[in-house]
Amino acid sequence: MFKTIVVREILEYLKSARFALGLFITVVLVAASTLINVEDYALRHQDYLDAKKELQAESRRVNILRGPQVLSALVRGKDRDLGEMAPRIGVHRVPSELSGYMNVPKSKYPSLARLSAVDFAFVVRVIMSLMVIFLAYGAVAEEKAAGTLKLVLANSLPRDKLLLGKLASGLAVVLGALAVAALLAVLFMVLHPAVSLLADDILRIAGMMAVSALYLSMFYALGLFVSVKVDRPAVALMVLLQAWIFLVVLYPNLSVTLAERLVPLPSEQSVVAEKAAVEGRFRQAIEDASERLVDFADPKKAAENRLRYNQVSSQKAEEIHKLDSEFSRRQTRQMKSADLLSSLSPAALYDHVMNRLARTDIREYEAFMDGVVRLWRSYVERDNLRVTNYEAYKRSKLPDFSYASESTSQSIVAVLPQGLALILFSLVFFMLAYTGFLKKDLR
Amino acid sequence: MTDLQPILKADDLSKRYEDGILALDHLNLQVQPGEVYCLLGANGAGKTTTINLFLNFIPPTTGTCFINGIDVTKDPLEAKKYVAFVSENVMLYGNFTARQNLDFFAKLGGKTALAKNDYYQVMRRVSLQEKAFDQRVKNFSKGMRQKLGISIAIIKDAPAVLLDEPTAGLDPKAATEFLEIMAELKNEGKAILMSTHDIFRAKEIGDRVGIMKEGRLVMERTRQELQYEDLVKIYIDYMKSEPLSIS
Numbered sequence: 004m005f006k007t008i009v010v011r012e013i014l015e016y017l018k019s020a021r022f023a024l025g026l027f028i029t030v031v032l033v034a035a036s037t038l039i040n041v042e043d044y045a046l047r048h049q050d051y052l053d054a055k056k057e058l059q060a061e062s063r064r065v066n067i068l069r070g071p072q073v074l075s076a077l078v079r080g081k082d083r084d085l086g087e088m089a090p091r092i093g094v095h096r097v098p099s100e101l102s103g104y105m106n107v108p109k110s111k112y113p114s115l116a117r118l119s120a121v122d123f124a125f126v127v128r129v130i131m132s133l134m135v136i137f138l139a140y141g142a143v144a145e146e147k148a149a150g151t152l153k154l155v156l157a158n159s160l161p162r163d164k165l166l167l168g169k170l171a172s173g174l175a176v177v178l179g180a181l182a183v184a185a186l187l188a189v190l191f192m193v194l195h196p197a198v199s200l201l202a203d204d205i206l207r208i209a210g211m212m213a214v215s216a217l218y219l220s221m222f223y224a225l226g227l228f229v230s231v232k233v234d235r236p237a238v239a240l241m242v243l244l245q246a247w248i249f250l251v252v253l254y255p256n257l258s259v260t261l262a263e264r265l266v267p268l269p270s271e272q273s274v275v276a277e278k279a280a281v282e283g284r285f286r287q288a289i290e291d292a293s294e295r296l297v298d299f300a301d302p303k304k305a306a307e308n309r310l311r312y313n314q315v316s317s318q319k320a321e322e323i324h325k326l327d328s329e330f331s332r333r334q335t336r337q338m339k340s341a342d343l344l345s346s347l348s349p350a351a352l353y354d355h356v357m358n359r360l361a362r363t364d365i366r367e368y369e370a371f372m373d374g375v376v377r378l379w380r381s382y383v384e385r386d387n388l389r390v391t392n393y394e395a396y397k398r399s400k401l402p403d404f405s406y407a408s409e410s411t412s413q414s415i416v417a418v419l420p421q422g423l424a425l426i427l428f429s430l431v432f433f434m435l436a437y438t439g440f441l442k443k444d445l446r
Numbered sequence: 447m448t449d450l451q452p453i454l455k456a457d458d459l460s461k462r463y464e465d466g467i468l469a470l471d472h473l474n475l476q477v478q479p480g481e482v483y484c485l486l487g488a489n490g491a492g493k494t495t496t497i498n499l500f501l502n503f504i505p506p507t508t509g510t511c512f513i514n515g516i517d518v519t520k521d522p523l524e525a526k527k528y529v530a531f532v533s534e535n536v537m538l539y540g541n542f543t544a545r546q547n548l549d550f551f552a553k554l555g556g557k558t559a560l561a562k563n564d565y566y567q568v569m570r571r572v573s574l575q576e577k578a579f580d581q582r583v584k585n586f587s588k589g590m591r592q593k594l595g596i597s598i599a600i601i602k603d604a605p606a607v608l609l610d611e612p613t614a615g616l617d618p619k620a621a622t623e624f625l626e627i628m629a630e631l632k633n634e635g636k637a638i639l640m641s642t643h644d645i646f647r648a649k650e651i652g653d654r655v656g657i658m659k660e661g662r663l664v665m666e667r668t669r670q671e672l673q674y675e676d677l678v679k680i681y682i683d684y685m686k687s688e689p690l691s692i693s
Contacts, residue, residue: 007553011539018541149537154598157501157531157608158554159523445503446494 004160008168009175016138016176025134026180029126033184036121037191040076045197047071047083067098067375067404072362073204076192077123077211080363095289095316097324098375123188124357127181127215128350132222132251135177136243139226142169143440144236153445166227166440170433173223178216185212206411207360214360214418217425218353222247224432231439251350258351262341268333277326285319292316309390317383324376331369338365346421349428356418359409367408374406451515452476453528453606453637454483454500459509461495461661469495471661472509477637479605482628484648485641486681487658493641495661497610500639501531513606527556530604534611536595540584544569544594547583548601555602568597572627589620596627607631609640613647625651649677657684 016022051070075082143166146152155165189208192198200208226243233239292312345351358364381402388396409417454477461470470492477483485493498504500511502522511518514528538547548565552558569579572593583591592612599607609628613621621644628651632638642648648655649672657665657680664684667675 004554007550011542011550015539015541150533150535151537151539153501153503153533154531154536154538154551154595155554156503157526157529158551158602159526159556160554161523446498 005164005168005171008160008165009172012169012172013175016172019138021137022134022176022180025131025137026183029130029134029180029184030187032121032126032130033123033187034191036126037076037123037188040079040122041191041195041198043083044071044073044076045195048073048197067378069371072367073192073198073200074207074211074361075363076198077188077208078357078361078363079120079122079124080358080361081365081368082361082363095320097320097327097379098372123184124211124215124354124361126184127218128353129251131177131181131184131215131219132350133247134180135219135222136226136247137240138176139173139223140230140240140243141236142173142227143230144233144239145230147234147445148236156445162441162443163437166231166437170223170227173227174220177219177223181212181215181219185215203411207362207414210360210411210415210418211357214353214356214422214425217422217429218349221349221425221429221432224429224436228432228436228439231436231443250348254348255345255351255354258344258348259341261344262337266333266337266340268337269330274326274330278323281319281322281326285315285322288315289319306390310387313383313387313390320379331372335365335369346424349425352421352424356421359414359418362408362414370408371406374404377406378402378404452478452512453514454608454639455512456496456499457510457512459496459499459511460507461492461499461504462507468661470499470506473661473663475639475656475663475666477606477639479637480632480635481653482632482638482640482651484652484655485639485658486643486645486648486655487641488643488685490660491658492661493658494610496658497531497608497639497641500529500608501526528604529606529608530555530599530602532592532595532599532607532609532612534614535588536591538583538586538591538594541582543580543582544574544586544597545579547594548597551598552601555598555604557601557603560601565597565601568601569594571600572596573623588615589617592616592620592624596624600627600631605635606637606639609638609642611641611643613642613644621647645678645681657681659684659687 048071051068055068072082143152146155156162185208193200225246229239229243229246230236233242289312292308292315294308342351342355355364359366378401385396385399385401388399454475456473456475459470459473460468462468469490473492473496475483475496485496487493495504499506500513500518502511502518502525505519511525513525516525516528518525539550542550545562545565548568549560552560552565566576566579570576574590574593574597578586578590583594586594595612613624616624625647628638628640632651632653640648640652653669655667655672655677656663665680667677667680
């Protein structure tokens, strides 16, 4: 009997115009956006390789380049907006942010370029969740309005079996549509010559698909709950659309605004003023030290001055870096507060997990910048050696730049709470639908 | 007929909704095999509530419904094996054909081994046009949908049939055809409980007719008794009479 219910429900969904339309929009958007984003990645990656080659030729300068993340083709996140190159490293300044060095790649598909703000995560978060709502709102309400619910329940069919059948078939259809979209996106990636996916990337993509499935399941469970509680299908749809607008659009933005109020950041002017004060404090000492950096008559004195200059400059740089770090720390706190506040929104949870798994979130950038600071410290140490022990300096080598990018297992562990929250939301909504349906009066 | 074990039995059945409305007030009725019982009454008299209670769509406030001797509240799934249901406005699944609808409901009714021809036979029996058998139901007229609804009830082959205003909105020809099928089912020994507004057809087909008013069964007559009485006059008199004092 359960199979009979599931088969009928699946066929009903597949024959419905709303499913056909939803799937069509999903497929078109996923295809177009992935095509553009993969191409964008390929161009940025090529730019990165070219820039690396070009800068390697300038052996005296130390430049650090940040390559694009391959999974930004699926989840753009902040990958494109945070710059690609740490400005030339010197003792007098700790690089605190990246600059846009490389050219902004031009789309190969100008007519589709407007879709560049859309990615796979956006399609799932907005388009597919809406499609799920349009599928789920009538699951019970439409059957009640049409009278078929009474006809079905006039048989020896337990209500829980009917609801579970509806859930199973709804999820099968929704997850089937997700699988089609995911396959299409991955196909575009693997077929592109510039993209090479490692096992690690495949694992991350699998994680992203799993969380997408959880996210859409949550909306189906919510739809089922509203469909059970509200008898009129049009009213059920209205309620669900309002809930969707709140959960996907309003609440995540509201939590960011709230976090800005709760954890305010110092103004740009005050940071600039503080930095200027530090500059002012060190100005005289740096000027004094830099006066006689080259003195052929007294090389010992010149070396002392050089060392002194390095010390004072790096001290100043460290202090300015402290200010930047403090600003960045507050920014992180603000972001974490926004994350915490928005954890009631499945859309915010979904975004968080997708960005983390795709390595296109701010944490990846921060880890990169930590690596830059470590390299700067090595650079300063080595530069001091140039003055104190030139032979040792010549023998020494600046370590290669590296940073601790989050491993896949670390990312998965990190996103577990959000994944569990999505499961919890789904369970709560389904349990509410379940108890509501068992007690429902069919007048 | 009265010596037989009733297939449908309402025993002191009452229903008060959460909003305080008393929809059914201590109803007692029985329907024997091969008997058609027509429940007459205005809107809100409690006819549909009675049927809803028999199908366990709503729980009774007091009293018990029995189908084939099984307490509906205690064992609804077992009780529903013995009853088929035809509603007022059989919408069915519009995206499916008549046969697919029939197949789905037959399987729900426990008939899992039926062939295409079995479905066609039942649809022929209710005089559904052949060309409609494999057409989507969404384009069906109300009469065609009602015939398909009866097919669903027939294919379940349950000893009891509940009908909620089955002829409402049907043209006279379709209504007459519908009643002919009811007569056939009655002759097969089915116990039929039908709620209706249609006094003439109730008199025509009913072995017993009950008039409901404000949740109470205020009158019951057998076919024999109605040979000497004017059902229309009785009905109108009851409808015009003072409202009942319901606590």
